[in-house]
Structure formats: structure tokens, C-alpha cells
Amino acid sequence: MDQHIKVPEGQKISMQDGKLTVPTNPVIPFVEGDGTGPDIWRASVRVLDAAVEKAYGGERRIAWMEVYAGEKATQVYGENEWLPQSTIDAFQEYLIGIKGPLTTPVGGGIRSINVALRQELDLYACLRPVQYFDGVPTPVKNPENVDMVIFRENTEDIYAGIEYQAGTPEAAKMRDFLVNEMGVKKIRFPDSSSFGVKPVSREGTERLVRAAIQYAIDNGRKSVTLVHKGNIMKFTEGSFRDWGYELAKREFGGVELDGGPWVQLPGGIVIKDVIADAFLQQILLRPKEYDVIATLNLNGDYISDALAAQVGGIGIAPGANINYLTGTAIFEATHGTAPKYAGKDVINPSSVILSGEMMLRYLGWTEAADLIIASLSKTIGQKTVTYDFARLMDGANEVGTSKFADALISNM
């Protein structure tokens, strides 16, 4: 830790033999986030603290420790310090943390700090549950039919950031290698192409699919669907599917259903697959047929926002980045910085609050997590909502970010 990080009084969470040890006042690092991040964090931390206080009457308390990433890191640590090493070290050392959204420029500029954190800490599973809360306005007729849990591979795929920009010597070298040494003839405009590389490994796929299947078993779910575009990207996305099925048979005792490729586990869970474009229409038309989803990084990014829309939008879409082997986890919303609303105290904090709820559950602080769910349901039931829900709701009592947090706390 360096002089910028003030370590509060509290104890470290640890993991031994696959089990977390959580003290009564764990130190939990947090990153506030860019854009609307500060508005959301101010509201969220009050709700999380109130739930813990209410559930345990002061016997448990989170000792929050601010660490820096994104724009605030450049203010605290200096220009170009977007992700200080001490931030990565803090998340590693204290095991469990939470973060707000961080800006990534399009085209040039820095690569994603969000993605960098996941890769640096090897948080290989991006877990994004998508469930419906009664009363939330949505564009679909039966949003309650959506109850899915996305496991998005978080460290590979085109998010590895291996790209060469058109017109650079690196792109020319890549083109020459592909054309001259690999005999590639299908690059339509070789001299003006940028190139990207998509690494997808057996290890990366297996640990992600393993986590998804284990989750399905532990939580009594019905199926795990491998979502891929393996008809086109045969050796990356197609292999993801094949390795997933092989793992289900080899490690979980799955047997092929009607000659395959679908597999059934001894407890009845079905492992199936669907091509990504078809999946995107099926989740609208036949959402009941999908349960746990295991997919690659880019597909998971698209699917997360699409599914979130079906249950009310990314204002209510939580998530976690987890390494199940070390226990390291950073909880964060699915949405980004929504910069046009920054500093206006209007944005919906529910995604970060529900990410915090997932974190409390991960700590085993179920009573506090349950209080948050109950109070969110009650508050939405009273039609006290932020702008995003209010604009789709008749008779809404529209409130800002901080007032919404007040309502959640008073409804606990």
C-alpha cells in the first residue's frame, strides 16, 4: 500500500482450502468510478452500510478503503496513472472489492481499465444474474420469464487487446506474415486493413464452463447453455462449444442426449448450445428455455446489455468478476459511466447496489443481502423510482439518486 491509500481499522478477508474467512469488520477496497460513478457510489455505500447495520445491529461493519483507478487516479497519482499498481495490489491483498464504472475512449487512447483489472487479477468469470423485480417497467410482455445467470469469460477473446492499426508498420508486418507465410488469400483489402487477434484457449474455456456448471448444480438450475458463433469462428468459438461439452462429460459425468451434442448430467441438468445470433432472438421469444449461460467475452458483453433491457435496463443490472480458485472478486455494475448524467444526482444506483448485494451474499452476509432485495422490491412497488423507470411508468414518484437511496433505507 502507498501513501495515497488510507487503510481503515479492520481485518482482511482470506481464503483457505476453497473457503472464505470473513471477519466482522472486513476491509473492502472500492473504486468510486468516473462519470456518474461518484453519484452512484455515494448513494450505494449508504444503502449497503444501512443494510449491514440493520441486519447485525452494529456487530458487523464494512471498513471501506478507497483505492484509485481512472480519472481520479490521474488526479491523485499524476498524469497517465490510470491504474496504479497499488490499486491492483490492494484488490489482490484484500481479496474482495467493489468498483464503479470507468471510462474507456473509443478508437485511440488508453485501453480499458475495467478489462485490465479483470486480466491483471485473473478474474476469469464475469457473473451477471438477470432477474425481474415486480413492478419494473420493461419493453417485453412477460419479463418475469427471464431468469438467467450469465457466465462471461473475462480474460480472453478479442478483449486481449492484440490489435494492429491500419497504416502502421505492425499492421504491414501482420499482413505480410499472413499472406506470405500462412498463405492467406482472403483479406479483401490487405493494404488498408487493421488486424485483431482472438485468443481462446482450452484452459480459459474449461475454467469458465466449470464455474457455470458448478453454479447450476449448487443453485438447483435446470440447464447450462453454451452460446457461441462456432459456425463461423470454428476454432475459437466452435472449440469453446466442443471443450465445454467435453468438460461436462469428463468432469461432471454427463452423457449425450439422443446421440448428442447435448449432454445431461446425473442430477438432470442439461448442457446445450446455441449459436449467438439465434440466441439473441430466442431470449426475446422463448426466454423460459434459458437458465445459466456460459459464453465468450464479446458475446457476454452484448448479451448482458440485451438481457438487462428485458428486465428494465442497465440501471438494474449487477455483476461480479470472480476467480473461484483464489476467491478474489470485484463486484461491479454492467453499465458504464453514463457521462451525460454525471454530477446531476439523477442516475439509477440499483445496479451498483445490487452488485453490493451480490458481494454481501458472497461474504455469507445473507441477512443484509436479503434486506436490500426486500427494500428494493418494496420501493419499486411504491413506484418511487429514478428517471429511467419513471419515463416508462404511469404514476411514478420520480426521485433522484440520493433520494432513491433514502427511500431504500427507510424501507428496510
Ligand SMILES: NC(=O)C1=CN([C@@H]2O[C@H](COP(=O)(O)OP(=O)(O)OC[C@H]3O[C@@H](n4cnc5c(N)ncnc54)[C@H](OP(=O)(O)O)[C@@H]3O)[C@@H](O)[C@H]2O)C=CC1
Ligand atoms: N464496467 C465498466 O466500467 C463499463 C464502462 N463502460 C464505459 O462507460 C462509458 C460510457 O459508455 P456507454 O456506451 O455510453 O454506456 P453506459 O452504460 O455508460 O450508458 C448508456 C446508456 O445506458 C443508460 N444507463 C447507463 N447507466 C445507467 C444507470 N445507472 N441508470 C439508468 N440508466 C443507465 C443510459 O440510458 P439513457 O440515455 O436512455 O438514459 C445511458 O445513456 C464508455 O467509456 C465505456 O467504455 C461501459 C460499460 C461498462
Ligand SMILES: O=C(O)CCC(=O)C(=O)O
Ligand atoms: O471496459 C469498458 O469500457 C466496457 C466494458 C463493458 O462494456 C462491460 O464489461 O460490460
Ligand SMILES: [Mg+2]
Ligand atoms: Mg458492456
